[in-house]
Amino acid sequence: MSTYRYLLITAVIILITGCSDKDIISNNDYRATVEAVFSERQQIASNRKEELFKVFRNELSDQQTEALKFLFAFMPLNDLADYSGEFFLANADVALQSRKETPWGKTIPEEIFLHYVLPCRVNNENLDSFRIVYHGVISDRIRGLDIEQAALEINHWCHEKVAYQPADIRTSAPISTMLSARGRCGEESTFTVAALRTAGIPARQVYTPRWAHTDDNHAWVEIWINGKWYYMGACEPEPILDRGWFTEPARRAMLIHTKSFGAYYGNENVINLNKYFSEINNLSKYAIIKKIFVKVIDRYERPIKDASVEYQLYNYAEFYPLATVPTNDLGISSFETGLGDLLIWARKGDDFNYKKISVDDSDTLVLKLDREARGKSSEDLDLIVPVVRTPVEGPSPEQIENNSKRLNEENLMRQAYIEKWMKPDEAEAFAHRINSDTAVIKELIAKSMGNFKTITSFLLKTPEQERELAISLLGVIAEKDLRDTREGILTDHLRNVIKPSNLNDKKDLFVQYVLNPRVANEMLIAWRGYLIESLPSALVPDAVKDPALIVTYINENIKISGDGNYYNTPLSPKGVHDLKVADSKSRSIYFVAICRSLGIPSRFEPGSNIPQYFFNSSWNDVYFAEEKKPSLKKGYLKLSSSSETNPVPEYHIHFTIARFENGRYNTLDYDFNRRITDFKEELQLTPGHYMIVTGNRLDDSKILSNISFFDLSENQHLTIDVKLRKDSSAPVILGTVDMNKVMNIYNQSRFSSDKISEKGVVIAWIEPDKEPTKHILNDLPLLKTELDSWGGYFIFLSDSDASEDLFKSEELKGLPLNSIFGHYNKMDLLRDLMGPNTPSDISFPFIILADKNGYIRFKSSGYSIGIGEQILKNVK
Numbered sequence: 001m002s003t004y005r006y007l008l009i010t011a012v013i014i015l016i017t018g019c020s021d022k023d024i025i026s027n028n029d030y031r032a033t034v035e036a037v038f039s040e041r042q043q044i045a046s047n048r049k050e051e052l053f054k055v056f057r058n059e060l061s062d063q064q065t066e067a068l069k070f071l072f073a074f075m076p077l078n079d080l081a082d083y084s085g086e087f088f089l090a091n092a093d094v095a096l097q098s099r100k101e102t103p104w105g106k107t108i109p110e111e112i113f114l115h116y117v118l119p120c121r122v123n124n125e126n127l128d129s130f131r132i133v134y135h136g137v138i139s140d141r142i143r144g145l146d147i148e149q150a151a152l153e154i155n156h157w158c159h160e161k162v163a164y165q166p167a168d169i170r171t172s173a174p175i176s177t178m179l180s181a182r183g184r185c186g187e188e189s190t191f192t193v194a195a196l197r198t199a200g201i202p203a204r205q206v207y208t209p210r211w212a213h214t215d216d217n218h219a220w221v222e223i224w225i226n227g228k229w230y231y232m233g234a235c236e237p238e239p240i241l242d243r244g245w246f247t248e249p250a251r252r253a254m255l256i257h258t259k260s261f262g263a264y265y266g267n268e269n270v271i272n273l274n275k276y277f278s279e280i281n282n283l284s285k286y287a288i289i290k291k292i293f294v295k296v297i298d299r300y301e302r303p304i305k306d307a308s309v310e311y312q313l314y315n316y317a318e319f320y321p322l323a324t325v326p327t328n329d330l331g332i333s334s335f336e337t338g339l340g341d342l343l344i345w346a347r348k349g350d351d352f353n354y355k356k357i358s359v360d361d362s363d364t365l366v367l368k369l370d371r372e373a374r375g376k377s378s379e380d381l382d383l384i385v386p387v388v389r390t391p392v393e394g395p396s397p398e399q400i401e402n403n404s405k406r407l408n409e410e411n412l413m414r415q416a417y418i419e420k421w422m423k424p425d426e427a428e429a430f431a432h433r434i435n436s437d438t439a440v441i442k443e444l445i446a447k448s449m450g451n452f453k454t455i456t457s458f459l460l461k462t463p464e465q466e467r468e469l470a471i472s473l474l475g476v477i478a479e480k481d482l483r484d485t486r487e488g489i490l491t492d493h494l495r496n497v498i499k500p501s502n503l504n505d506k507k508d509l510f511v512q513y514v515l516n517p518r519v520a521n522e523m524l525i526a527w528r529g530y531l532i533e534s535l536p537s538a539l540v541p542d543a544v545k546d547p548a549l550i551v552t553y554i555n556e557n558i559k560i561s562g563d564g565n566y567y568n569t570p571l572s573p574k575g576v577h578d579l580k581v582a583d584s585k586s587r588s589i590y591f592v593a594i595c596r597s598l599g600i601p602s603r604f605e606p607g608s609n610i611p612q613y614f615f616n617s618s619w620n621d622v623y624f625a626e627e628k629k630p631s632l633k634k635g636y637l638k639l640s641s642s643s644e645t646n647p648v649p650e651y652h653i654h655f656t657i658a659r660f661e662n663g664r665y666n667t668l669d670y671d672f673n674r675r676i677t678d679f680k681e682e683l684q685l686t687p688g689h690y691m692i693v694t695g696n697r698l699d700d701s702k703i704l705s706n707i708s709f710f711d712l713s714e715n716q717h718l719t720i721d722v723k724l725r726k727d728s729s730a731p732v733i734l735g736t737v738d739m740n741k742v743m744n745i746y747n748q749s750r751f752s753s754d755k756i757s758e759k760g761v762v763i764a765w766i767e768p769d770k771e772p773t774k775h776i777l778n779d780l781p782l783l784k785t786e787l788d789s790w791g792g793y794f795i796f797l798s799d800s801d802a803s804e805d806l807f808k809s810e811e812l813k814g815l816p817l818n819s820i821f822g823h824y825n826k827m828d829l830l831r832d833l834m835g836p837n838t839p840s841d842i843s844f845p846f847i848i849l850a851d852k853n854g855y856i857r858f859k860s861s862g863y864s865i866g867i868g869e870q871i872l873k874n875v876k
Contacts, residue, residue, distance in 0.1 A: 024066050024096075024110060024118075031066070033263055037073040037275070044564065045072075045080045047580045055085030067092040067118055074262040074276045075121065077565040077583065081575030082523065083127060091120040094131040098200030101139070104147040105200045111266055112224055116202035119261040122190045123205050123219075124569040126523045128173035131198045138198050148241065151201055151223045151230075155237040158192045160410045161417075162235045164771040166778060168480055170521040171569075176484035179450040181414055185234065185771065189219040192234035196223060206231070206258045206282050209322055210315035212340045212385035213252050213700040214865040215653065216775070217315075220244060222258070222282070229285065236771070237407065239399035245770055247394075248843060249863050250286040252386040254313050254338040255322040257281050259567070269336060271323050277566050279323070287338045287386065292357065293364045294333045296346045303331025304348055304369065310664070311335050312343040314383050314703055317695050318656045318667045319343045341383040347663030356381050373660040373689040378708040380725065385701055391841050404799075411769060422452040434459055436471060444474050448482040455482060458490045469515070470494050476516045477524075485524055492526035493517040498599030500544075509614065513601035519589045520604060522570035530574050531597040540598060547600050547613040547620070550591060555625040558587055584624075591622060607668045607683065635712035636682040637690075638719040647786050647872055649676045654696070655722050660689035673782060676722055687714045696724045700864055731857065731874075735837040737763075739854040742795075742833065758852055759792040762871060763833075765824055765846040768798050772863035773845045781814025783868040790875050792849075794819040797829065849874055 025031045045052055055068065071088050072080075079088075095118045099105035108117065120127060141157055142150035165182040174194045177183040183191060189205045196203035202224035210217050222229045223241075233244035250256060257271065257279055264270065264278035271279045283289050296307040307327045312319035322342075325333040333346075339360040344367065346353055351369035395403070422430070422445050431441035436459075448455040455474065462470040473494055474482065493515070503510040517524055532540075536553070543549045559581045565571070571579065571586035573593035582590065588604070588611040595602030601614035611622040623629040637657075641649050649655055651674040658665035668685075690712055695705040704725035712718055742761055766773040780787065780794075787794075794816050796809070809821040824830070830846070831838045843862030849871055850856050858874040860867060 024063050024113065025070070026110060027265075030263070030265060034066075034070050034073050037263070038069045041072050041075075041080065044077075044561070044581055045579060048080065048578050051578075052080065052085045055089050058089075060089075063096055064089065064092065067096060070114055070118065070262060075119075076276070076567045076569065077561060077579065077581060078523075078567070078569045078571045078575065078586070079121060079127065081571040081579040081582075082525075087127075087129075088120070090129070091131050092118060094135050094198060095120075095200070098135070098139075098198065102147075102200045107226075108200075108202060108224070112202045115260050115262050115264065115266075116204050116224060117197050117200055120194070120197075121261065121567065122193045123171065123186065123259065124567045125171040125187070125190045126173040126176070126569075128175045130174040130194050133175065134195070135198050138195060142199055147201060147225050150199060151196060151203075151225070151232070152237065152239075152241070154195050154199060154201070155192060155221075155232055155235070156406065156410060158188070158195055158235045159237050159407065160413045162188055162191055163411075163414060163769065164188060164235070164774055166774075168478055168521070170478070170480060170523075172480060172484050180483040181418055181450060183235075185219045188236075189221050189234035192221050196221070204258050204260070206256055208250070208253045208256050210254075210313050210320050211249060211252075212254045212313060212315075212338065213249065214863070215316050215697070216865045218246055218249070220246060229282075231285070237403065237410075239395045239403040243394055245772055245844075245863065248388070248391060251288075251389050251392075252338065252340075253283060253287055254340055254342065254386070255281065255311075256283045256286055257323070271325060271335070274563065274566060276563070281323075281336055283336060283338065288389075289336045290339060290359050290363075291334055291336045292359055292362060294327075294335075294344055294346065295364065295366045296327050296331045296333070296348075297366065297368050298351075299368065299370050301368065303327070303329075305329050305331060307331065307333075307346050307348040307369070308663070309333035309335075309367075310345040310347075311337060312345055314341075314343070314381075314695055314705055316652045316656075316672075317654055318652070318658070318693055319345070319707075321345070338386045340385040343381070345664060350663050352663040356383070358384070373709070374711055376708075376710050378706060381705040381707065383703040383705055385703075387701065391843075407769070417450075421450060422456070430456055434467060435464070436467060440471060440475070444471070444482065447479045451483050451485070454485070454487045454490075458487045461487075461491075462494065466494065469497075472511050473515055473517075476511050477518045481518060481524055489517070489524060489526045492529050496529040496532060496597070498597070500599040503599075503601070509601050513603050513614065514596050514599055516596070519573075519592045519596075520570060520585070522586070522589050523572050525572045525574055527573040527577075527593055528597050531577065531594055534577060535594065535597075543594075544598055544600065547595060547602075547615050550594050550613075551622055551624060554587060554591055554594075558582055558590070560584055560587065560626070587624065588622075607670055608686070609669050630686045630688075631714065633687060633714035634684045635687045635714060636717045637685055637712060638682045638717070639676050639679045639722055640719055641676045641722045647783055647869055649694075649722055649724060650674060651676075653866070653869075654724055655692060655694045657683075658691045658693070659686070660691070665689075665691040682717065685712055687712055687716075692720060692722065694722060694724050696727070697866065697870075698727050699870070700860070727873075734856040734859045735834060735848075736856060737833040737848065737850045737854045738835070739850065739852070742850070742854075759790065760849065760851040760857075760875065761793045761795060762847065762849050763795045763797065765797050765827070765830065765842075765844060767844045770844065775863070775865055776845055776847075776867050777812060777815070779865065780816060780868045783872065784814050784816060786872055787816040787868060788818075790872065792816075792818065792875060796821045797824040798822075799824065851875075 068089060120131060142153050145153060161178045162181055162183050167184045171186050171190055174191045177187045177191045193203040193205050204222050205219055206222050207219035208217055220231060221234045222231045230241040232241055236244060238244060260278040260280055269281040271281050294309050296304045298304055305327055308324050310321040310324050312321050323335055325335055327333045337359055341356060341358050343354055343356050344365055346367040353367045353369050353371045357365050424442055427442040427445040428438050431438040445452050459470060497515050499510060539553055557580060561581050565583040570589050571582050573590045576582045576586050576590040591611050592602040595613050603612055605612050612619045651670045652672045656667050658667045690710055692708045695703050697703050706725055847860040848856050849858035858870055
């Protein structure tokens with residue numbers, strides 16, 4: 001948006017909202033709290049005093065002043081570091097205007113308005129001017145509707161703009177999500193909450209940090225209507241509230257929670273009450289819950305106050321802390337959760353203990369902190385998850401049919417926008433125009449999606465002698481960066497990059513760790529030129545000769561705030577430099593950015609994420625003033641797997657490695673889906689105490705896990721054989737299908753009936769536009785080699801009413817070789833194949849694996865991850 005238009009819209013909104021002097025905070029005690037915290041934040045942000053607080057020199061109404069003070073008091077550090085006071089005023093004015101103009105605005109209690117309408121931050125996204133730009137569009141869309149109808153209609157508007165696709169962990173801003181017409185669930189829900197709040201409808205993102213029944217997580221939206229919270233799938237409109245494809249999985253969850261912006265004074269179930277935010281447990285709305293109590297005692301059986309109790313759930317081959325609840329004066333911690341199994345881990349300092357608990361069978365657990373993190377031991381853990389329950393009643397068939405028609409129309413609207421992106425032949429012509437490699441340019445343009453104009457303009461404006469470098473820059477940043485990075489940012493990093501002569505023969509080192517502006521999951525901005533100009537002139541030449549001087553400079557100039565950046569969204573390097581206050585991760589990103597600005601290769605070390613710089617032909621670890629520097633000596637770990645497994649064990653799918661620090665084992669950060677056979681070299685690890693977790697999901701209700709502890713000494717070369725526990729139970733026949741009818745499904749198909757008779761078949765009833773199906777279509781290619789080796793056939797069936805203009809099976813890449821697509825009409829075909837054995841409680845996607853005799857060896861109904869692995873286990 002142009003500066004002129006931005007100021008014009010802001011001026012208009014000020015005129016509208018500035019005429020009212022009614023306070024938005026009537027509670028005097030709460031107003032005093034806001035004032036006190038606001039004063040503290042002014043001190044914290046004193047180095048950006050002018051950028052943030054000069055806005056108060058404007059003629060503001062009492063409402064505007066209170067709104068701004070509330071936002072400044074409780075916003076995380078990254079907002080204080082990377083945005084201006086005028087930006088927050090413009091966003092607050094939209095919230096105030098919506099409160100005044102909408103029929104429901106005056107009925108919303110102030111505590112709901114403050115926490116769930118006023119904040120423009122939803123979770124950990126990059127902020128943008130979405131509210132300001134789209135306030136008029138959304139207001140026109142819902143004119144004349146009541147609040148419930150408006151919420152449903154806004155979700156339809158969101159579905160017109162965005163559909164689900166997985167992406168990396170950086171959460172794009174709402175406008176950027178619209179630009180690429182896609183987003184993972186965290187981005188869809190952030191976008192939808194932003195749209196709802198733009199209309200003055202209280203909304204929040206809720207999420208299960210990890211599912212119990214499958215290796216994944218999910219986020220969706222809750223909206224407040226007339227005193228009650230309801231839910232809906234973000235960008236996934238249903239005809240009624242409190243319904244989504246995730247309804248049944250949510251009823252099996254162990255935690256569903258949300259963060260409430262600001263000091264909370266509501267009456268919901270608060271897990272942890274923080275100075276700047278509250279973590280609220282929403283699970284009771286979705287699932288059967290139970291409160292469990294953990295008492296923590298020392299070796300002399302005395303209660304321990306302020307011990308950390310982690311309620312850990314097995315997921316992604318680690319025990320993930322759903323919540324950490326400290327003990328009270330009596331040494332007791334409590335937590336409401338679902339009726340599955342958890343690993344309870346209590347710690348204080350280096351003292352710890354743990355035990356598995358089956359929530360359905362237990363109320364209280366006592367843990368004595370007397371374990372020692374040394375020696376070798378192993379423990380098997382059989383884990384169960386909450387059971388499948390009777391499905392809840394959903395919308396009427398008529399509502400479903402009408403909603404489906406509308407969804408198809410919205411899919412076509414989104415597709416029409418996508419069709420305007422640059423086509424492959426146009427990208428090829430553009431590559432010829434700039435005299436560059438056709439395949440490379442076509443790939444970059446395709447990945448840039450709706451941002452193609454930015455990418456092509458950047459390349460066109462780059463002088464020919466620098467174009468190869470520009471292409472290298474585009475090739476090394478993340479795909480999401482191609483989709484939402486502005487041209488000026490790319491130009492800054494290209495024009496201001498320094499290429500030291502000692503890297504002339506190390507192109508990969510230069511491109512990956514100097515030219516690359518992407519460090520971690522921070523917001524990508526133009527920091528390179530700014531840092532070169534802003535760093536002390538005496539530091540620059542000396543730091544090139546001795547990069548350790550950068551560490552000294554940061555120690556002297558950057559203050560660390562332990563809890564101030566509570567959404568864990570990193571500050572940009574420029575933000576750290578300006579604010580002079582940061583969390584530890586943002587400080588590390590800042591270090592890497594300074595190094596790269598000066599032409600010094602720098603990175604986060606894979607596995608430990610310790611910042612490093614490349615100097616004197618080797619990588620050097622960086623530790624800041626308050627950090628304990630471990631021994632520079634290394635131990636060496638070789639991973640192997642001698643047991644016959646199909647598929648091959650993969651990191652974060654079947655096993656993880658963790659190192660002991662401060663009373664807990666912290667998982668090392670290696671790539672997801674990295675096969676154990678890809679760990680070809682020994683891992684160089686800091687000597688210490690380690691744990692390996694393995695897991696074998698038998699189905700969506702039981703897991704065979706193991707935790708094994710071992711020590712690694714200096715210069716020790718240790719080999720660990722990673723074994724997955726095997727299922728010793730006898731195979732179960734889940735039903736039968738008529739294989740003759742299967743072989744006759746498609747008379748014109750290229751399938752050989754003999755092969756189906758020989759190998760068996762997988763039949764999947766899918767909904768191609770829904771997230772659970774997209775997971776399967778994205779997961780199966782990861783095991784294409786193994787599935788092709790099996791040689792069985794895959795029949796994917798979609799609703800005959802689904803739009804073929806949107807679902808083009810021929811564009812899907814990496815599916816098993818023997819795959820065909822067809823249609824079903826309702827579930828007649830399933831009933832025809834299975835007869836009286838047809839299940840009555842089917843959720844999509846519905847998948848069966850039948851052997852050559854028609855015996856069903858595997859069945860899956862609804863949302864699940866790892867279907868390919870389950871198929872391989874059962875065909876074996």
